[in-house]
Amino acid sequence: MSRPLAVLAALAIAGCADAPRALLSGVPNPPPDVEQACALATTKCARCHPIDRVVVSRGIGPGRWQMYVEQMRLKPSSGISLREADTIFHCLRFVEESCTDCKQGGS
Ligand code: HEC
Numbered sequence: 001m002s003r004p005l006a007v008l009a010a011l012a013i014a015g016c017a018d019a020p021r022a023l024l025s026g027v028p029n030p031p032p033d034v035e036q037a038c039a040l041a042t043t044k045c046a047r048c049h050p051i052d053r054v055v056v057s058r059g060i061g062p063g064r065w066q067m068y069v070e071q072m073r074l075k076p077s078s079g080i081s082l083r084e085a086d087t088i089f090h091c092l093r094f095v096e097e098s099c100t101d102c103k104q105g106g107s
Pocket of ligand 1 (some may be wrong): 041042046054057074076088
């Protein structure tokens with residue numbers, strides 16, 4: 001059976017792929033609209049700090065993401081529109097629902 005190896009190889013490749021995958025690492029089979037939303041999030045949310053700041057916070061739950069996205073959007077010159085905030089939240093909510101490895105200690 002070579003399937004487990006193929007899966008490992010695919011994971012290894014995904015692991016070294018471009019930065020937009022970082023938000024989605026550990027998220028199985030994101031649909032195309034989520035991938036696009038996360039690409040936007042990666043661009044918009046890495047303007048003032050590394051995207052890692054967002055990646056390491058995964059697992060805090062959709063409610064807190066909604067708060068953070070709004071808080072970041074309202075910063076002067078965030079360059080994030082209401083519509084884009086919606087899209088970014090679409091990405092983060094999907095990550096919260098799908099990434100079991102992302103859960104943080106508390107709830
Ligand atoms: C206009 C600049 C700017 C943009 C754009 C921005 N951030 Fe931030 N972000 C900051 C600053 C400044 C801090 C640290 C101070 C603070 O928490 O307000 C921060 C901190 C954070 C933190 C850590 C908060 C904490 O309490 O530890 C998270 C999570 C975060 N940002 C997420 C995001 C997300 C998600 C986006 C995209 C929607 C985003 N940021 C876009 C400026 C920005």
